[in-house]
Amino acid sequence: MHLAEKLVARAAGREAVTPGEIVTCAVDLAMMHDSGGPRRVKPLLEKLGARVWDPDKVVVITDHYLPAADEESRAILDTARRWVREAGVSRFHDEQGICHVVLPERGHLRPGLFVVGGDSHSPTGGAFGCYMFGVGATEMLGVLVTGEIWLRVPQTIRLQWEGRLADGVVAKDMMLAMCAALGMDGGRYQAVEYCGEAVRGLGMQERMTLCNMAAELGAQAGLVAPDETTRSYLLQAGVPDTAIDLARWHGDPAAAGAEDHRFDAGALAPQVAAPHSPANSAPWDRHGPVSFDVAYIGACTGAKLSDLRMAARILRGRRVAAGVRLLVGPASARDQRHAEEEGTLGALVDAGAELLANSCGACAGYGAHRFGPGQRIIASTARNFRGRMGSPDAAIYLGSPYTVAAAAVAGRLVDPRELLQ
Amino acid sequence: MAHAWVYGDNIDTDVLAPGAYMKFGIEEIARHCMEAVDPEFAGRVRPGDVVIGGRNFGMGSSREQAAQALTHLGVAAVIAPSFGGIFYRNALNLGLVVLECRDAGRVRAGDNVEFDARRGSVLNRSSGERFPCVPIPDHLLDMVEAGGLMPFLMRRRRGTERK
Numbered sequence: 001m002h003l004a005e006k007l008v009a010r011a012a013g014r015e016a017v018t019p020g021e022i023v024t025c026a027v028d029l030a031m032m033h034d035s036g037g038p039r040r041v042k043p044l045l046e047k048l049g050a051r052v053w054d055p056d057k058v059v060v061i062t063d064h065y066l067p068a069a070d071e072e073s074r075a076i077l078d079t080a081r082r083w084v085r086e087a088g089v090s091r092f093h094d095e096q097g098i099c100h101v102v103l104p105e106r107g108h109l110r111p112g113l114f115v116v117g118g119d120s121h122s123p124t125g126g127a128f129g130c131y132m133f134g135v136g137a138t139e140m141l142g143v144l145v146t147g148e149i150w151l152r153v154p155q156t157i158r159l160q161w162e163g164r165l166a167d168g169v170v171a172k173d174m175m176l177a178m179c180a181a182l183g184m185d186g187g188r189y190q191a192v193e194y195c196g197e198a199v200r201g202l203g204m205q206e207r208m209t210l211c212n213m214a215a216e217l218g219a220q221a222g223l224v225a226p227d228e229t230t231r232s233y234l235l236q237a238g239v240p241d242t243a244i245d246l247a248r249w250h251g252d253p254a255a256a257g258a259e260d261h262r263f264d265a266g267a268l269a270p271q272v273a274a275p276h277s278p279a280n281s282a283p284w285d286r287h288g289p290v291s292f293d294v295a296y297i298g299a300c301t302g303a304k305l306s307d308l309r310m311a312a313r314i315l316r317g318r319r320v321a322a323g324v325r326l327l328v329g330p331a332s333a334r335d336q337r338h339a340e341e342e343g344t345l346g347a348l349v350d351a352g353a354e355l356l357a358n359s360c361g362a363c364a365g366y367g368a369h370r371f372g373p374g375q376r377i378i379a380s381t382a383r384n385f386r387g388r389m390g391s392p393d394a395a396i397y398l399g400s401p402y403t404v405a406a407a408a409v410a411g412r413l414v415d416p417r418e419l420l421q
Numbered sequence: 422m423a424h425a426w427v428y429g430d431n432i433d434t435d436v437l438a439p440g441a442y443m444k445f446g447i448e449e450i451a452r453h454c455m456e457a458v459d460p461e462f463a464g465r466v467r468p469g470d471v472v473i474g475g476r477n478f479g480m481g482s483s484r485e486q487a488a489q490a491l492t493h494l495g496v497a498a499v500i501a502p503s504f505g506g507i508f509y510r511n512a513l514n515l516g517l518v519v520l521e522c523r524d525a526g527r528v529r530a531g532d533n534v535e536f537d538a539r540r541g542s543v544l545n546r547s548s549g550e551r552f553p554c555v556p557i558p559d560h561l562l563d564m565v566e567a568g569g570l571m572p573f574l575m576r577r578r579r580g581t582e583r584k
Contacts, residue, residue, distance in 0.1 A: 022560060035443060036483060048574055065444065072444040120434075120483040120507055136485030136511035138570050145574070150560065184431055185477040189506030218480060220506055277431065365440030385481065387457040388435040 002156035002251040003223050004191035007131035011114035012151075019155040019190075019258065028113040029057055030143050033099045035064040035366070036118040038083035039076045040137035041144060053147035055088040059108055061099040064366050066359035073367075097332025097358040100124035100212060100300040104204075105334055107238040111226040111249040116143055121300055121382065123214040127207040128234070129226035129249045131191075134215065154191040154220055155258035156251070161198035163266035168417035170310065171202055171209040172302065172380065172400035176271035176281035177263065179216050184279045187219025190258065193251065194224050198265035204233040205306035212301050213382050216278045225250040270416055272378075273398035276386040284403060284413055294377040295320070295408035297348075297401055298329040298356065299363035302380025305335040305344075307401040311380075312339075312347040314405035314419050320352035321411030327369070329356030351409075365389045371396070378407045423471050423497060426462060427530040428455075430475035434508065437479065437487035447486060447493050454490040468495030471536065473528045475501060479508025488512040498536050500525050500543055500554065513561050516569030522554035538565065 001009065001016060009017045011025035032038065037060055045051070052058060062080055065073035084092040093102050100121050103109060111129030116122070118140050125132030135143070143149050159178060178186075194210050202210070207224045214222025224230075231244050269283040297303050297311050308330060320326045328348050330336035336358060339345040349355065356362075362369035363381040370390030371377055377389070377396045380403075384396035399407070406416035436457050442450045455462040472491065478501035479487055488511045491499065498518035502525050512519040518538045525543075528534060532547035541556030557565055567573040 022558065036485070040485075044571060047571070048578065070444075076444060118483060120481060122483075134483040134507050136483050136488075136507060136514065138485055138514040139510055142514070142570055142574075152558075184480055185503060185505075189509075215481075218477060218505060365435065366443055370441065383435075383481065385433045385435050388433075388440060392457045 002255045003193055003225055003249060004131060004154050004156050004221060006249065007112065007114060008151060008153055010112065011131065017153045019153050021153050022150055023153055024148050024150050025114050027057065027116055027143050027147055027149055029059065029108060029115040030140065031059045031061065031099060031103055031115065031122070032118040032140060033064055034062040034076055034080045036137045036140070038080040041141050042079060042083050044138070044141045045144065048145065050145045052087050052089070052144050055090070058087070058089045058144070059091040059103060060084050060089055061093045061102050062095055063098045063359050064364055066095055067357045069367055095358070097334065098300040098360055100208070101304055101331040101335065104128055105237055105332060107234070110234060110239050110243050111230065111245055116140065116149060120215045121212050123219065123222040124208050124212040124300065126211040126214065126221050126223040127204060128230060129223070131221055133220045157187060157190055157192045157219070157259045158257045158261070159192055159194050160260060160262045161194070161196040161265045162262065163198060163264050164201060165198055165265045165268060166417070168402050168420050169268050169270055170400045170402065171206040173268055173271040174198070174263070174265070175210055175213040175216070176273050176278060176398065177268060179213070179273070179278040180281040181261065182217055184216060184277060185218040187214060187217035189218060189220045191221045191223060192217060192219040194222065199224060200227065203306060204229060205304040208304065209301055216382055270400060270403050272403060272413060273384060275395045275397065276384055278383065278398060284399070284415060287413060289412060290397065291376065291412040292324055292378050292407055293375045294325045294327060294371065295404050296327045296362060296377055296379040296381065297404055298327065298361050298379065299381040300331055301382040302401055303329055303331040305338050307380060308335065308339045308344050308348065310401040311405040312344040313421060314402060314409065314416060315351035316347040316421065318351055318409050320408045324408055324411050326351065326353045326408040327356055327362065328353040329361040330358055333358045362389050378404050380404045422533050423469050423535060424467065425471050425473050425528050425530060425532045425534045426466060427473040427528060428458060428475065431477045431480055432458065432474055434479060434481040434484055434487035438484050438490050443484065443486065447489050450486050451490040451493040454494060463494060466494050466496060469497050470495065471534050472496055472499045473501065473525050474499055475526065476503050478504050480505035483507045485511040485515060488515050488517050492517045498538070500534070500536065502526065513557065513565050514570045516565055516572070518557070518565060520554040522552050524552040527552070
């Protein structure tokens with residue numbers, strides 16, 4: 001069996017499962033945020049007169065309506081704060097950062113878990129060898145009441161990256177190249193597994209970037225088989241060593257792949273997605289001359305500590321080009337603190353960055369930072385759908401934190417490898 | 422008469438439920454449903470109409486308001502060659518019929534379209550063509566016909582109380 005099948009079989013209480021069959025799985029952990037979480041499920045639970053099946057298996061994290069810009073946003077956040085108390089949910093992280101980054105950093109994930117999240121970027125948890133996927137609020141209600149969810153056992157699509165990435169080329173570039181190669185529905189709502197030498201060489205936050213954007217491939221889950229890199233991250237996050245089973249959670253070498261795609265990491269150049277789809281990706285120099293009004297380092301996809309370090313490596317001792325705004329919204333409070341202590345954040349601020357809150361910010365398009373018509377933005381985020389971050393006539397490009405930082409310095413699209421220091 | 426509203430590939434959840442209105446209730450979100458692609462849709466769609474999508478309809482976010490906005494406007498079904506996986510599940514959970522139909526692209530805007538969710542077929546009364554589609558999974562049919570997960574759970578709960 002593949003890793004995805006082993007994870008699903010365990011949650012379904014079965015020895016083995018076959019792709020395509022429908023099974024019912026026991027949920028080990030359910031994560032919600034302020035937008036799709038308590039605000040939506042509380043009235044449904046009340047209508048049913050039902051209680052949460054196991055409050056110890058629920059994590060709530062606020063990240064969408066922060067900072068609260070108006071009455072509606074404040075009310076949504078207040079609902080979350082009140083509900084966790086009423087429901088007896090103790091694993092509540094308020095204003096600590098974006099759910100997909102906070103969840104593993106606080107030690108809630110470990111290999112083998114079956115997890116649902118009330119957000120489409122929930123496949124991020126697959127970086128830790130969890131089967132984790134996104135669901136809507138009514139589906140979450142079903143989980144909260146029963147502790148179970150149905151699933152069509154996924155096929156596995158293996159995305160093999162052989163060779164080693166060049167300096168300045170990172171997980172985000174791999175991901176944009178895969179979006180272009182496979183399309184936004186290439187994942188067919190199955191499980192994608194990232195493997196090969198280049199994937200094994202990535203740190204945990206880089207693996208999270210890959211799994212996070214399994215959503216942009218249209219996959220249900222994105223997985224990386226856990227290894228010693230996983231173990232050392234989890235130990236730091238407070239997970240006891242005895243809870244980390246590396247031997248069990250990998251695919252059998254002889255398991256037949258439904259689909260295999262091979263990529264050459266050594267040949268990969270920095271990638272940029274043109275408006276209005278991540279699938280409009282190509283090497284940075286294929287887009288012709290593009291200048292920018294805003295460079296945005298943000299979101300769970302592109303503003304973790306590893307992402308901030310990439311940006312700092314370009315921006316240290318330099319200034320953002322005249323006429324360009326550089327916005328930086330560190331993905332978690334803890335990552336921001338580390339970045340501050342080690343001087344990474346200082347390098348960004350000295351270069352002229354404006355700091356945003358530890359929240360979904362402009363990426364979700366829910367809050368105050370929305371881009372106007374005619375503006376050209378380059379962002380380290382996951383999605384550049386028309387209108388998502390503001391006006392339908394804003395032009396959003398996507399790139400790695402290196403590429404975004406280099407564009408901020410040059411005021412236009414350039415090769416970030418030439419600005420590495 | 423079920424009037425067909427026809428759209429292209431990759432209609433995303435931000436188009437169906439724009440982020441700027443997500444802090445409001447479904448009435449307000451539904452008023453802006455599809456606005457970026459077709460500003461007339463929300464004002465002119467009538468109860469019982471169907472939406473014909475292209476590939477990967479509903480890709481993107483897990484926000485179920487994307488499906489709920491359509492049910493709020495009275496849309497009876499979305500028929501498309503393929504769907505975003507989370508949208509598909511959300512739609513069924515909210516009682517919105519979603520039918521995977523390879524030939525959806527043959528329907529033209531304004532055609533009169535009927536569907537049979539249980540058998541898995543679509544009939545275009547305007548052209549006389551009948552298309553097969555992937556039926557809704559057996560284990561979910563009762564839930565969809567009850568109007569979604571909430572009515573289904575409410576009914577089951579009342580049933581339990583009677584016993």
